[in-house]
Amino acid sequence: GQQLNQSPQSMFIQEGEDVSMNCTSSSIFNTWLWYKQEPGEGPVLLIALYKAGELTSNGRLTAQFGITRKDSFLNISASIPSDVGIYFCAGQLETSGSRLTFGEGTQLTVNP
Amino acid sequence: DGGITQSPKYLFRKEGQNVTLSCEQNLNHDAMYWYRQDPGQGLRLIYYSQIVNDFQKGDIAEGYSVSREKKESFPLTVTSAQKNPTAFYLCASSPLSGGYNEQFFGPGTRLTVL
Numbered sequence: 001g002q003q004l005n006q007s008p009q010s011m012f013i014q015e016g017e018d019v020s021m022n023c024t025s026s027s028i029f030n031t032w033l034w035y036k037q038e039p040g041e042g043p044v045l046l047i048a049l050y051k052a053g054e055l056t057s058n059g060r061l062t063a064q065f066g067i068t069r070k071d072s073f074l075n076i077s078a079s080i081p082s083d084v085g086i087y088f089c090a091g092q093l094e095t096s097g098s099r100l101t102f103g104e105g106t107q108l109t110v111n112p
Numbered sequence: 113d114g115g116i117t118q119s120p121k122y123l124f125r126k127e128g129q130n131v132t133l134s135c136e137q138n139l140n141h142d143a144m145y146w147y148r149q150d151p152g153q154g155l156r157l158i159y160y161s162q163i164v165n166d167f168q169k170g171d172i173a174e175g176y177s178v179s180r181e182k183k184e185s186f187p188l189t190v191t192s193a194q195k196n197p198t199a200f201y202l203c204a205s206s207p208l209s210g211g212y213n214e215q216f217f218g219p220g221t222r223l224t225v226l
Contacts, residue, residue, distance in 0.1 A: 006154075031213055042116075042202050042217035043155075050212070088154060092213050098143050098162060098206060099170070100215060104154040 003027055006089055006103030013079055014111050021106040022073040023089035031092035032065050032072035033100065038085045046087075047074070079110050115139065116218035118203050123223045125197075133188045133221045135203035142208040144186035145215060148172060149200040161186055162208060190223065197225045 006023045013019060023032070031050055035043035047058050049065035049072060056063055062075045072091070076083055089103040116137045125131045137144065143162045147155040147170075157170030161180040175194025180186055186205075190197045200222050204215040 033214060035217075040220070040222070042118075042204075042220045045214055045216060048212070048214050090215075098208060098213050099157060099160065100213070102154040102156075 003093075003101050004089060004091060004103040006106060008106055009104070010107040010109070012109045012111065015080060017079055019076040019079055019083075019108060020073060021087060021089075022071060023091070023103045024071040025091065025101075026070065028069045028094055029072075029091035030069075030094055032063070033090040033092075034061075034063050034072070034074045035088045035090065036085045037088065037105075043088055076108075079108075081110050081112050084108060084110050116203060116205055116216060118201075118218040118221050120221060121219065123221055125223070125225050127225055128192045130192055131190050131197075131223065133190070133201055133203075133223070135186045135188065135218060136184055137186075137203075137205040137218075138184060139205055139207075139216065140183075141205035141216075142183070143206045144180070145204040145206075146170075146176070146178065146186070146188045147202045147204065149202060149220075155202065158188065197223060199223060 004023050004025050033048050034046045037043040047063040052069045053067050054065040060077045086105040086107050088105045090100040119134045145160040146158040156172050158176050159178040161167035177189045202220045203218045206215040
C-alpha cells in the first residue's frame with residue numbers, strides 16, 4: 001500500500017512566486033527522487049538524492065534528503081508558466097530492492 | 113537516440129480481449145518496470161524485472177502478464193481478467209549497477225477498453 005504522504009495535493013500560484021512541496025513517511029528511505037509529469041506524457045526525472053542531508057539543485061529547483069531519511073522536499077524558485085505539471089516524489093525503501101514507492105503527486109498551476 | 117519507447121500511444125480494445133503493450137529500451141538497463149496510472153492518482157507498480165527471463169509481481173499484478181525474453185524488451189499483456197483496464201500505462205527502466213536507482217520513463221500508452 002501507499003507509504004508516502006505528499007503535500008500539498010495541489011497549488012495555485014502566481015508567476016514569480018516560490019513553491020515548496022514535501023513527502024513524508026514513517027519508513028526509512030535510501031533514495032529520494034523527484035519527477036515532473038506533463039499531461040499525457042511520462043514522468044521526467046528532475047533530481048535524485050542519495051545521502052541523508054543532501055541538498056541538490058537543478059536550475060531553479062532545489063531538493064533535500066531529510067536527515068531522518070523519512071522525508072524530502074522540493075522547492076521551485078521564481079515560478080514560470082512552464083512549471084505547470086504534476087510533481088511526484090519517489091523513494092527507495094531499504095528493503096525494497098530496486099522498487100520505488102511513489103507519492104500521489106502535487107498538481108502545480110502557475111497563473112501568468 | 114537512447115531512450116525508452118512505448119507503442120502505441122493510444123490503444124482501443126473491446127471488453128474481453130487481451131491486449132499487449134510494447135516497451136523497448138536501448139539504455140542497456142538491467143531492470144524494467146510497468147506502472148499503471150489512473151486520473152489524479154500516483155503510479156502503481158504492476159510487474160518488474162531485474163534480469164532476463166525473470167520477473168516479479170508488483171502491487172497490482174492481477175489480470176496482467178509480462179515476459180522478459182530480451183534485455184531490451186518488456187511487453188505487458190492486459191488480459192480479459194483485468195476488471196478495470198482503462199488507464200495510462202507507463203514503462204520504466206533503471207540500471208542496477210553503481211548503487212543508483214534512477215528510473216527513466218517512456219511516453220506511456222493510454223488504453224481505453226470499450
